[in-house]
Amino acid sequence: MFTIITGSQFGDEGKGKIVDLLAKDYDIVARFQGGDNAGHTVKAGGKVYKLHLIPSGFLLDSRVLIGPGTVLNPAVLAEEMEMLEEAGVPVTSEKLGVDAKTSVIMPYHIEMDGLREAARSEKIGTTKRGIGYAYIDKVARDEIRMADLVDEERLRSRLAEISAQKEATIVQMGGDASIVLDDEKISRYAALGQMLAPYVTDVSLEINRALDEGKNVLAEGAQGSHLDVIHGTQKYVTSSSTIAGSACAGLGVGPTRVDEVLGIVKAYITRVGAGPLPTELEDEAGKHLHDVGHEFGTTTGRSRRCGWFDLPLVKKAAYLNGYTSLALTKLDVLTGLNPIKICVGYMSEGQKLDYPPESTTVLSECVPVYEDFPGWEEDLTDVDSYEKLPENARLYVEKMEELIGVPIKYVSVGPAREQTFEK
Structure with missing residues (x-):
C-alpha cells in the first residue's frame, strides 16, 4: 500500500504527529520534497523531537528515506542524527537512506538567499536557509548532488566547473564571493560526505521493490498545499511542489501505485510569514488560538498568524491533492471559544466566492463570510475516543466533514500519540 500525506493549509497542521501515529503500520516512511525550511514536532515517551529533515517515522521500526525531490543541508542532517543519538535513538544506515540524486544545499546557496531577501522591498518570508537557490540549481542543472558530496575529488571538480558563475552572482548581489571556493567549507562538506556515504541509496528502487513485495510505504510532505510553488499563494510560497502529485515525482513512483492520500487539516488556520490569510484574527479569539495552540514555527520560532477555519482554501486543497480522507488536528484549542466560526466563502468586489x-x-482583499457554530467549555485533552467528545465538538467536526466533502478519519486533541483517535 502506498499512502501520501500532505498538509491542506499553509503548513504547521501537525503532519509529524500523524506520521508518527501511523508509522507503525508502514515499512518505509519517505520524505518527498522541501528542505530544512520545514519542521515537524513529534512527542513520544515524554520526549519532544523537533526535526527538519529526518522523516517522522524514525521512532518506530520503519525505514526512513529522504527522496531526490528534496534539497538537503548535510550539516543540518548531521546535527539531527547527533541529537537523536544523544536521545538514545541511533540513526544507522539500516534505518535511514538518502537518495544519491538529492540536491545538496551549499554555503553559497544560503549566502544568496539572505542577500536576495535583504534586497527585496517586499519580503516574502524566506527562512534564508538556501532552499530556493538549491532548487534553482536543480532546474538549471548546476546542482551538487549527494553522489558528488560523497566523493571529494568529484565534489571539488564540480565546484570548479560552476564556481565562476556563482561568484559573479554573489558579487552582483553585493556579497562576498570567496564563500564559493572557501577551502575550509569545502573540506567540511567533504567530511560530511564521507560520514553520510553509507546512507546513500536509490530511493525509487527501494520503494518500488517494497511495493512489489506487498509492503506499506508512507510518503511524507513538508509545508502545506497553499505554499505549493505552482498552485499556492504566489509569491508567498515555498520553492517546491507540496501537493500529493509531487510525491510521485519526488520519490520516483508511478501515480497508479497510489492507494490513499491523507490530508492533515487544523481545526483553525495558521500561517508563518507574509502572504494572504483572509480569516486572520487580531482580537481576543486570535490571541486565544495563538496562546493555547502554542503557535510558533518549529523551524524559525516565528509567531504564527491565526484565524478561523477557511473552508474555500481547504476545498481547493482537496482538489489539488485528491484526498481520500482527512486527519483533523488541534480540536482541543477551540475549547472556550463561543461561537466558533467557519469561513464558508468570501466577498470580493461585491461578489460572493466559494x-x-x-x-x-485579490485573495488578500477578500472579506470572509462566516457561519457560526456553538462552542464548548469541556477540556478535550483527556478524551481518547470520538464518542467521548462534547456534543458541540462532534457537531463542529461533522459540519467540517460535510462542507469539505471528504471523510475525517482521525481527530487529534493534543500532541501525544494517545491524544489522536479514529473517528
Missing part, C-alpha cells in the same frame, strides 16, 4: 481566486492580490 473558491479562492487565482490572484494572490
Whole structure:
C-alpha cells in the first residue's frame, strides 16, 4: 500500500504527529520534497523531537528515506542524527537512506538567499536557509548532488566547473564571493560526505521493490498545499511542489501505485510569514488560538498568524491533492471559544466566492463570510475516543466533514500519540 500525506493549509497542521501515529503500520516512511525550511514536532515517551529533515517515522521500526525531490543541508542532517543519538535513538544506515540524486544545499546557496531577501522591498518570508537557490540549481542543472558530496575529488571538480558563475552572482548581489571556493567549507562538506556515504541509496528502487513485495510505504510532505510553488499563494510560497502529485515525482513512483492520500487539516488556520490569510484574527479569539495552540514555527520560532477555519482554501486543497480522507488536528484549542466560526466563502468586489481566486492580490482583499457554530467549555485533552467528545465538538467536526466533502478519519486533541483517535 502506498499512502501520501500532505498538509491542506499553509503548513504547521501537525503532519509529524500523524506520521508518527501511523508509522507503525508502514515499512518505509519517505520524505518527498522541501528542505530544512520545514519542521515537524513529534512527542513520544515524554520526549519532544523537533526535526527538519529526518522523516517522522524514525521512532518506530520503519525505514526512513529522504527522496531526490528534496534539497538537503548535510550539516543540518548531521546535527539531527547527533541529537537523536544523544536521545538514545541511533540513526544507522539500516534505518535511514538518502537518495544519491538529492540536491545538496551549499554555503553559497544560503549566502544568496539572505542577500536576495535583504534586497527585496517586499519580503516574502524566506527562512534564508538556501532552499530556493538549491532548487534553482536543480532546474538549471548546476546542482551538487549527494553522489558528488560523497566523493571529494568529484565534489571539488564540480565546484570548479560552476564556481565562476556563482561568484559573479554573489558579487552582483553585493556579497562576498570567496564563500564559493572557501577551502575550509569545502573540506567540511567533504567530511560530511564521507560520514553520510553509507546512507546513500536509490530511493525509487527501494520503494518500488517494497511495493512489489506487498509492503506499506508512507510518503511524507513538508509545508502545506497553499505554499505549493505552482498552485499556492504566489509569491508567498515555498520553492517546491507540496501537493500529493509531487510525491510521485519526488520519490520516483508511478501515480497508479497510489492507494490513499491523507490530508492533515487544523481545526483553525495558521500561517508563518507574509502572504494572504483572509480569516486572520487580531482580537481576543486570535490571541486565544495563538496562546493555547502554542503557535510558533518549529523551524524559525516565528509567531504564527491565526484565524478561523477557511473552508474555500481547504476545498481547493482537496482538489489539488485528491484526498481520500482527512486527519483533523488541534480540536482541543477551540475549547472556550463561543461561537466558533467557519469561513464558508468570501466577498470580493461585491461578489460572493466559494473558491479562492487565482490572484494572490485579490485573495488578500477578500472579506470572509462566516457561519457560526456553538462552542464548548469541556477540556478535550483527556478524551481518547470520538464518542467521548462534547456534543458541540462532534457537531463542529461533522459540519467540517460535510462542507469539505471528504471523510475525517482521525481527530487529534493534543500532541501525544494517545491524544489522536479514529473517528
